[in-house]
Amino acid sequence: MKYQEEKTSQNESKIFIDPPAQAAMEPVHSNHSTPPTYESRQDIFKTPEELTDSLWQCIQTKNARTALIQIENATLYQQYVVANDNWLMNNMMARLPTKERNCIADILYHLIDDTGMLIRLVDIRFGIRIGSAQITNPDVLTNAQKIKRYQLHHNQEIEAPWTKSGVIRLYGGFLKLPQKDLREIKAILAIQPKNASLESISGEAHTNKGIVGLRFNDELLNNKEDGEFTEPDAEQKYGKADTSIGTNIFDFTTAHEFGHIIDRKHGYSARKDFRKISGWQEHSHNDLQTLTESIRDSLKNPYPDSFSAQERKLCMRCAEDLIRQHPAPGNEGKAIQYAITRSLNATFEFGNTYSGRPLSTIRPKIAGSGLIMHIRQAFAESMPWLNGELFPDMKRQIHESYRGENWFSYRNSAWTSGKISKYQFRNPEEEFAELYASYHTSEKKGEKTPKQLRKWFEMNVK
Ligand SMILES: [Zn+2]
DSSP states (O other): OOOOOOOOOSTTOOEEEEEEEOEEOOOOOOOOOOOOOOOOOOOOOSSHHHHHHHHHHHHHTTOHHHHHHHHHHSOHHHHHHHHTOHHHHHHHHHHSOHHHHHHHHHHHGGGOOOHHHHHHHHHHHHOOEESGGGOOSHHHHHHHHHHHHHHHHHHOEEEEOOOHHHHHHHHHHHTTSOHHHHTTOOEEEEEEESSSOOOSEEEEEETTTTEEEEEOOGGGTTOEEOSSSSOTTHHHHHSOOOTTTTSBHHHHHHHHHHHHHHHHHHOGGGOHHHHHHHTOEEEOTTOHHHHHHHHHHHBSOSSOTTOOHHHHHHHHHHHHHHHHHOOOTTOHHHHHHHHHHHHHHHHSOTTOEETTEEGGGTHHHHHTSHHHHHHHHHSGGGOGGGSSSOOTTBSEEEEESSTTSOEEEEEHHHHHTOOSOSGGGSOHHHHHHHHHHHHHHSSSTTTTSOHHHHHHHHHHTO
């Protein structure tokens, strides 16, 4: 399915709509945190009922540590019985101190069958609402409803109910993230197309509302990144594979969207020291002349050697006009013709000749110039950052990041010296979100994150 690559301005909210990736199926792994170690009193219960009775005693006598130790040492079947005793679970969650309560939740969550109980548990444990039906804060609810209306209106999508597997996967992902960061997340909505099936996972962050939308279904939950967002032969080409290859897409996408929310709060991706790592430069779309010059200067061969000074000037004018027109995808050909004709007519009297030849003779020369050719492929709709490789004729890579907004350029070596994914090169905000996901979702924090980015992240964010 096709996604609108766009950013809307609902109450100045910045919405990152990240396109889906494709991946292969992999078996499920559940993640849960290690509870604190207490001197263990090995309580052995013969039946689950003995354990539940004892836990109830613990609640009444406020003996949280004993409750935790008993659950830790219980058999998997006993734990399963406890996890699915809603009355006992509700009492433990409501009445035990936070630390022990959280540890118990982390041990038991993956055994819970009741999705409603799981959703309540996530709320209690992390303060995050799963689905708009769970939202009680009127401001958050209003925002979630706006998002729902927006999804339906623009993308023909609906908010879908969360499944047990979805919430369990989400919970496991939360355990990998800094708890202080989770406080910035208000709600997570599951989104699905209204009249079509979903083929890959994607997400969006409504950054000033703290709301994340995730598109997925249960069949996609264990998919791993295998090439859509990464360069499959990066290792052969540069000696370094893209590090997000093989990561779980659901976990990575969720963390990526959280990264946008954390970034908005702290302004990480706008920092000079962050942008220096990949050599980012931002090129204002409000100054088209300077932008066009930057594109020209990024190219090894912006025009054919045979171009005269006047032809070069004309080519620059056409390039500027082409950016101003910003043709819809597939219409570049027409737009280029129009831009060139307009520039020619503005430069020469209409119907006049150029160097003694009809104006039409220079048109194909300009259309075929490196400058015009690059602009055609560098508009946001073409998603140039997802190209298989670097544009080879560029000294620096430069493209439009979101339609009608500023352009960005980065150093070629940032791409070849070991990257997370191709998507990190959309703009610095996406690079930060990819960095955040890469750092937190790997088995050992940061182990898959490129060295420079990891170093910066550990010094400034972690
Ligand atoms: Zn993003």
